[in-house]
Amino acid sequence: MLANVAPSVFNGLVLGAFYAFVAIGLSLIMNLTGTINLAHGSFLTLAGYLAFTLVSRGTSFWFALVVAPLLTVVVGVAVERLLIVPLYKRDPMFSLLLTFGLALIAEEVYRLIWGPNGVPFSAPGILGGGLNLGFMQFPTLRLFIALVLALAMALLAIFLWRTRFGLRLRAAVQDTEMIAAMGTSTQMLYMVNFAIGIFLAGLAGVLASGLLGLSPTMGNALLMPAFVVAIIGGMGSLFGSIVGGLLVGLAISVTTLYMPAANEIIMYILMAVVLLIRPRGLFGTEGLFG
């Protein structure tokens, strides 16, 4: 019994971890600036394509794993400084619209440069095969991905909770005016915050390409579930995104086992149920009209 269920559950949890990872990036950006980044998926895809290009030029997968997200951050920061900063003084709706427009452009640009059908991108051979841990065979690739994601989340947590800058960032989410009054450059905060969010997206993008394949719409396929995870976990809470992601992953794996046709919808059902019981999400902050 366990041998049947365990792989499914493991795969589900890894998927959930992906969603959580992307959700955290989204939440970071949303919490501080109110921007819903509909282009987040595009950054994921960009990182994947950059990694592909690097590898096809001869670099190693490991090199690409680190460098591609960094390159994506450069693009992201450029976009933020040039296009989003002017919109901060307006209703957050405008940034949402802008990111939607960027997502449209990006998708087409990827098709132009790398072709409409996706490209073959796979993890190096060393990550193939599996690791036998007794009760089940763990696919090495997924194990690796899970480790990288967990490591990155831990590093993020350390940064946010154990460094001075991280403290300022967290404080700024609560009250940017106060932080500005205390001398921190809010410009820097916004930029770094966005950069972190994009880095997370980039990293997820490279990993996802190795796992799911790389095509112009790959990132968007991860975007929607990430939003759902952010809603379930609670809008405004990073911890909630992690919990939400794992819950969704679990739900997907269970559904895949017993009712495969519903495994895409289950997260939305979960979302609806959570919203019914707790309108602000599991760990979300209080709204005024609920």
Add this chain to the structure above:
Amino acid sequence: MAEVLLEARNVSKHFGGVMAVNDVSMKVEKGSIYAVIGPNGAGKTTFFNTLSGFYIPDGGNVVYEGRDITKLANWQRIQLGMSRTFQTPSVFPELTVYENLLIGVQSQKKLAFRLRLPSAGRQREIDARIDELLGFVNLQHLKGRPVAELSHGGQRLCEIAMSLSVDPTLVLLDEPMAGLAEAETERIMEVIRDLHERLNLTVLFVEHNMRVVLSLAHRILVLDRGNTLAEGTPNEISNNQAVREAYLGQEVISRV
């Protein structure tokens, strides 16, 4: 003994670890003017907000006309006869003064949900009511002006007229004198006094301006750091040692 209109029973409210309002009780008699004061951070706005339905208290009850309204939504409290203004005048910035009042009058006459325009007769009623409300605050001549063009005091008067459009028994005013010049403060005080007498309103207000409070209020509740410091008539309060100390020295009270 006059009837008690609004009562707070052991109301408490905390935010995270901070106890903003701690076990505060108060009775407001019908037809009286009641003030809630306290130094900054005393919790008076939070307390005020639990009364008006902006917050739900964590402990205690709010009772209106004998009825427990602690968990009622804000719009429901308005329907029961309460009304409220805000520290920054809360009006409809894109509309004219007339249109601002129209929304409230429509609501009071239960017309807000309709698709059909009111009949000519109805419309006359509505217009007459709007004129009446504007008359209370002397804004009739500004009826057609966009409310955004009014001075701060003018907007506050408009807001007071709006809060009267729902035909309230109890009016809650949140720092009605905030940001007003001396002359405007006088005017608002006159308006409040006049409306209190003319319409037999019960008024509860939060205020910083001690002169206004001591002059207008029949009874005063003094809060300090979330707790009740004192409660009584203006005379009792201005002679209260603890209150004087809380307000940083006796100068503040004695100068009034």
Add this chain to the structure above:
Amino acid sequence: MKNRQTQGLIGSILALILLAILPVKLGSHSILGLMHLDVSILSEMLLFAIAAMSVNLLLGYTGQMSFGNAAYFGLGAYGAGLSIHYWDVKFIVATLIGTGIAILGAVVVGPFLLRRRGIYFSLLTLAFGQVFYFIAYRANHITGGEDGMSFSRPYLGFPGWHVDVREMSFYYAMLILFVAILIAFWLIVRSPFGRTLQAIRQNELRVRYLGLDTNRFIYVALIVSAAMAGLAGALYGLLIMFAAPLMLDWHQSGDFVMIMILGGAGTIWGPLVGSFIYVIGKDIISTITETWQIYIGALFVICVLAFPRGLFGTILNAIVRRDVGAPVSEEAPISEVPWDHGPTPNAAAMATEQKER
């Protein structure tokens, strides 16, 4: 004020005349040798304008931005298609059923959306829109799955008038419907209900403190919006004899929002102008290059950054500004974009810092 209203009325009548003679005048010529303004394109323009109007209703009159209206559009198309497929109903009945299904969707989803406002509301519309997308995608045996479903088109006719989709008569039927919806829109806007909606957009808290349950109003607005989108979707499905899951996807929702913004949110004619730009523009550009999406996307980005009022909105605003005097409440106000509630508290601090540098 009377002056402004008469101006608006005259302008609208002119616009309608233009729309009426458009196919007659231009139908026979091709534009830049690139395309003909045929029934299909023109009808699509009108229907997409209606879909954009459904988003406009919510934004301009409750201040909320829906990124999920394509779900209702698609429900309309599928509703019409399925009813023809299973029950072989007539054209108008199919349209009504499609609209009805869309309304049902909003009735079910509405209570979830009502719990939030602002960007979180938008996020929820996005998510719930996807629910319907996945249902359409997965329920293969009913909806045909990824490939969509095609269905036949019933006869559309009224006493004395046979409407053939291949002929301009279909366009005129759509035009009549469009005008009817414009009129309905206008009636709603000037009614007490409409006024209250606008008040909610400007200051929802104050409306609540005037004794009104704003959730009720927004719920109704949501349903009306869904009905409009569903109606447009049903007719579009009947036009192309096809319904597909992509019609419900958030990209489609985004397209409707884009159309509204390009033309001018909060205005009556904005959606049509935007739809003209989008539908016709896309058609023209796609004959020149395959990557039309880049150009439309870029146009949209420029619009968001520099022309938040959209093409029609900016022109309207320029005209309104020229008149000195009291602003008209029902049209675009003289100051900022009406549905700009200002930056989030955090971003506001950032903006102040920007200014000071």
